Amino acid sequence: xxxxxxxxxxxxxxxxxxxxxxxxxxxxxxxxxxxxxxxxxxxxxxxxxxxxxxxxxxxxxxxxxxxxxxxxxxxxxxxxxxxxxxxxxxxxxxxxxxxxxxxxxxxxxxxxxxxxxxxxxxxxxxxxxxxxxxxxxxxxxxxxxxxxxxxxxxxxxxxxxxxxxxxxxxxxxxxxxxxxxxxxxxxxxxxxxxxxxxxxxxxxxxxxxxxxxxxxxxxxxxxxxxxxxxxxxxxxxxxxxxxxxxxxxxxxxxxxxxxxxxxxxxxxxx
Amino acid sequence: xxxxxxxxxxxxxxxxxxxxxxxxxxxxxxxxxxxxxxxxxxxxxxxxxxxxxxxxxxxxxxxxxxxxxxxxxxxxxxxxxxxxxxxxxxxxxxxxxxxxxxxxxxxxxxxxxxxxxxxxxxxxxxxxxxxxxxxxxxxxxxxxxxxxxxxxxxxxxxxxxxxxxxxxxxxxxxxxxxxxxxxxxxxxxxxxxxxxxxxxxxxxxxxxxxxxxxxxxxxxxxxxxxxxxxxxxxxxxxxxxxxxxxxxxxxxxxxxxxxxxxxxxxxxxxxxxxxxxxxxxxxxxxxxxxxxxxxxxxxxxxxxxxxxxxxxxxxxxxxxxxxxxxxxxxxxxxxxxxxxxxxxxxxxxxxxxxxxxxxxxxxxxxxxxxxxxxxxxxxxxxxxxxxxxxxxxxxxxxxxxxxxxxxxxxxxxxxxxxxxxxxxxxxxxxxxxxxxxxxxxxxxxxxxxxxxxxxxxxxxxxxxxxxxxxxxxxxxxxxxxxxxxxxxxxxxxxxxxxxxxxxxxxxxxxxxxxxxxxxxxxxxxxxxxxxxxxxxxxxxxxxxxxxxxxxxxxxxxxxxxxxxx
Ligand SMILES: Cc1cc2nc3c(=O)[nH]c(=O)nc-3n(C[C@H](O)[C@H](O)[C@H](O)COP(=O)(O)OP(=O)(O)OC[C@H]3O[C@@H](n4cnc5c(N)ncnc54)[C@H](O)[C@@H]3O)c2cc1C
Ligand code: SF4
Ligand code: SF4
Ligand code: FES
Numbered sequence: 001x002x003x004x005x006x007x008x009x010x011x012x013x014x015x016x017x018x019x020x021x022x023x024x025x026x027x028x029x030x031x032x033x034x035x036x037x038x039x040x041x042x043x044x045x046x047x048x049x050x051x052x053x054x055x056x057x058x059x060x061x062x063x064x065x066x067x068x069x070x071x072x073x074x075x076x077x078x079x080x081x082x083x084x085x086x087x088x089x090x091x092x093x094x095x096x097x098x099x100x101x102x103x104x105x106x107x108x109x110x111x112x113x114x115x116x117x118x119x120x121x122x123x124x125x126x127x128x129x130x131x132x133x134x135x136x137x138x139x140x141x142x143x144x145x146x147x148x149x150x151x152x153x154x155x156x157x158x159x160x161x162x163x164x165x166x167x168x169x170x171x172x173x174x175x176x177x178x179x180x181x182x183x184x185x186x187x188x189x190x191x192x193x194x195x196x197x198x199x200x201x202x203x204x205x206x207x208x209x210x211x212x213x214x215x216x217x218x219x220x221x222x223x224x225x226x227x228x229x230x231x232x233x234x235x236x237x238x239x240x241x242x243x244x245x246x247x248x249x250x251x252x253x254x255x256x257x258x259x260x261x262x263x264x265x266x267x268x269x270x
Numbered sequence: 271x272x273x274x275x276x277x278x279x280x281x282x283x284x285x286x287x288x289x290x291x292x293x294x295x296x297x298x299x300x301x302x303x304x305x306x307x308x309x310x311x312x313x314x315x316x317x318x319x320x321x322x323x324x325x326x327x328x329x330x331x332x333x334x335x336x337x338x339x340x341x342x343x344x345x346x347x348x349x350x351x352x353x354x355x356x357x358x359x360x361x362x363x364x365x366x367x368x369x370x371x372x373x374x375x376x377x378x379x380x381x382x383x384x385x386x387x388x389x390x391x392x393x394x395x396x397x398x399x400x401x402x403x404x405x406x407x408x409x410x411x412x413x414x415x416x417x418x419x420x421x422x423x424x425x426x427x428x429x430x431x432x433x434x435x436x437x438x439x440x441x442x443x444x445x446x447x448x449x450x451x452x453x454x455x456x457x458x459x460x461x462x463x464x465x466x467x468x469x470x471x472x473x474x475x476x477x478x479x480x481x482x483x484x485x486x487x488x489x490x491x492x493x494x495x496x497x498x499x500x501x502x503x504x505x506x507x508x509x510x511x512x513x514x515x516x517x518x519x520x521x522x523x524x525x526x527x528x529x530x531x532x533x534x535x536x537x538x539x540x541x542x543x544x545x546x547x548x549x550x551x552x553x554x555x556x557x558x559x560x561x562x563x564x565x566x567x568x569x570x571x572x573x574x575x576x577x578x579x580x581x582x583x584x585x586x587x588x589x590x591x592x593x594x595x596x597x598x599x600x601x602x603x604x605x606x607x608x609x610x611x612x613x614x615x616x617x618x619x620x621x622x623x624x625x626x627x628x629x630x631x632x633x634x635x636x637x638x639x640x641x642x643x644x645x646x647x648x649x650x651x652x653x654x655x656x657x658x659x660x661x662x663x664x665x666x667x668x669x670x671x672x673x674x675x676x677x678x679x680x681x682x683x684x685x686x687x688x689x690x691x692x693x694x695x696x697x698x699x700x701x702x703x704x705x706x707x708x709x710x711x712x713x714x715x716x717x718x719x720x721x722x723x724x725x726x727x728x729x730x731x732x733x734x735x736x737x738x739x740x741x742x743x744x745x746x747x748x749x750x751x752x753x754x755x756x757x758x759x760x761x762x763x764x765x766x767x768x769x770x771x772x773x774x775x776x777x778x779x780x781x782x783x784x785x786x787x788x789x790x791x792x793x794x795x796x797x798x799x800x801x802x803x804x805x806x807x808x809x810x811x812x813x814x815x816x817x818x819x820x821x822x823x824x825x826x827x828x829x830x831x832x833x834x835x
Contacts, residue, residue, distance in 0.1 A: 010320055010321075010655075012320055012321065012326035012327060013326060013327050013328040015321070015326065015655045015656070016323055016328060016329065016569075018655060019323070019568070019570065019651075019655070020568060020569030020570075022665075022666045022668060023569055023570060023571050023614075024569065026665050026666065047610055047611065048610075048611065052611075052819070055819040055821065056820075056821035057821065057824060058820050058821060058825070058828065060818065060819075060820055061576070061816070062520060062542050062543065063405075063520065063543075065405075066406060066409030066413070066575055066576060066577075067409065067413055067414050067575045067576070068576055069414055069573070069612075069615045069616070069696075070692070070695070070696055070699075071413050071414045071497070071499075071500055071692070072406075072408065072409050072414075072500075072575070074405065074409055094696070094699050096611055096700070113508075113511055115511065115512045116512060118466070118467060118509070118512070150695070151695075170469065174497070174501075175495075175497060175692070177500065178504065197504060197505075197508050200467065200469055200505075201466065201467030201508065202467065203467070203469060204466075204469040205464070205465060205467035206467075208464075208470075208472055208476065209472070209474075209475060209476030210461075210476050211423065211460075211464070211472065211475075211476045211478055212475060212477060213424055213425060213477050214421075214457055214460060214461055214464075214478070215461075216425070217422070218457050218458060218461060221429065221454060221457060221458070226428065226429050226430055226454065229428075229430040230430065230433065230454070233430070233433065233434070233446075234446050237437070237442070237446060241442065244437075245438075245442065247434065248434050248437065248438035248442075249311065251431070251434055251435075251438075251487050252487065253487045254427075254489060
């Protein structure tokens, strides 16, 4: 069965060394830029992220680096470019350095989160206002939207929150990484991302229907109907490992329409 | 020399992209036939032995000290297991206890947070729990998962089929009781998430939209767009905050504390900002420190968060815990290979799950897209380094294409923005539109398959095979669940299942036992003697806490003046 793997005459160890080299920082730097880290100039290679550039310059992060991949919001950064009036925001791990950046990273964003018992609250139209009354103070300046490194429609979700449209808040804010930049910039002192978290949980819990299939499966598990299957497999694994392997190999991959209830009946199919 | 760039790619890479475009229609038409490329078990094995970094010779060595002496682990892991303790036990006063708690949880990622919640549900008051974590609460691999979480809840699936998939994926080296727990608890975990308000992708009836994951025989991957990990993590963190569970951030554990009667009695924390240490005494201790990606095994780039440095393995090993399956390292086949700024970052398997085919420089498909990931990774490396059918980036990385525009054709326009927004956004930030152009990928260091051995109650196993009554572990730090290779979607599940079991078990200890025995760091001293015996250089210390990415030039000029320490 099957085709043979091409037995190329390869030196696996050498290949691994080549990979190591390819993945390390290049020895020679061709293009440089100058950035100003909290006012101090540093010459760094062009094409690095702000985060890697700071490290290149000799900084070692304790605060300000989390996922290093745009998912955690630990690396909120503010900057201006030389000679430009515009105030900019970015994620240090997801933004390439540019010549003449004056930048500072925000180590921490003070923001209060409301506490609630999700089992007791109800997704009523006023609930967001009740727990985060300051959203009513929004002056629609759109500064939050401009600050958002995820390019979310932050002002719209605040407006939706005021209207009590929980679904809209949940959907518009879904990609929020809770970096806090909107909250730092807001003249109305709104704590957008905490409010949105509340809205999403309300939506997930109360407005998305619970899965009927899941309910059914939970009942089955509770009834103990799978225990016997596990027992059989355990024994087979211990006593007849080859048979166990065969069972695995011959298990059938789901096709859209095909429904198989029990893998122990699978042998020989397809 | 400046490269001419066209829509995010240098001109020379565009030539290859054109070839990919030429073969695209034909490949879409024959998508169903890709299964013919699937390899037999023998073929897989041969490929792995030649081209997988985990199998290729030269990357591992035998441990010379500790419980697992004589076993093989990656060099980078041996380096930190066989290292001098970073902490000098003589500088610590164990009589001066800073936190005297019921449960100490080390690691504020997914497993740690789930454990805290379940201990609290089981009646341990929030204020008697302490989560100590290295970065911020939630700065963790758990935040980064994109693809999804497995649970067998559809009528034509079952926990048993899930079990089989896990065992086979793990090369049958998994521990039965753990896989049973994993697959049997899975539907329950998803229901718990529904009740906490996790926004999973669902149809109108409320059933989950489920997708393929590599190595599985059913579609059972539950996702929340491509922010699944973030969505779950931020919800459970929010719940922990609602319940007032105390979290000490930037205060990693640097050593476990043992007791005179051979138990675990807490840990020494180290405030990375003030450099103070804290003594924590706890009736039960839960290890939830996650994985090892930032050790950059074999020099590979990694998908992991900044704090994934295997501290938990180091601390537990010194205290006498048994490790397992650490000889097997998981590389994810699809890490970004271009642009340089994001090298190593994860391209979720969902991209392949939704229909994107990996193709070589010439636009040819060369591997079934949903092989188990070690096989898939080895096939990519063969294509790049043996057959040379790859694209080279300006910084010397090699990669093959993942033909993402196929997704739009197969699933309808807008499918990428709708389901893979995190990916789309990441590439767009660097000028690449993945709905129109393919993306370049290469394997990246992803997951710690093995770890601290536990049993189904999440109790850590000692060197002699018996469980510690007061010491638990959950999540990536533990081993046995996934055998030699984890399948996608089973580790989010793992941290939920075993985080929960650890929390419940710890609560039981709190109910049934008093304070631990007399605290000691004797085990650290004993271990240091072993280290001396095998002649480890003075500078090699662990846990390392954080990787060091400072530039060579800056480091070469760095001096420490003994004044402003
Ligand atoms: C990019 C990426 C994508 C992934 N995608 C998926 C997926 O789609 N599906 C899936 O199932 N799995 C996926 N995984 C794997 C999965 O996310 C992790 O295995 C899982 O979340 C681990 O959870 P954990 O709680 O054990 O560890 P983590 O979530 O990493 O938490 C560990 C925590 O402990 C802290 N810590 C470390 N050392 C110490 C110390 N000495 N003292 C105190 N605290 C410490 C860390 O900083 C961290 O906060 C992915 C992983 C990554 C990196
Ligand atoms: S920044 Fe504040 S005030 Fe301005 S639009 Fe946003 S929420 Fe409203
Ligand atoms: S909405 Fe606010 S907290 Fe969320 S990502 Fe945007 S700026 Fe950051
Ligand atoms: S470090 Fe997590 S978003 Fe930048």
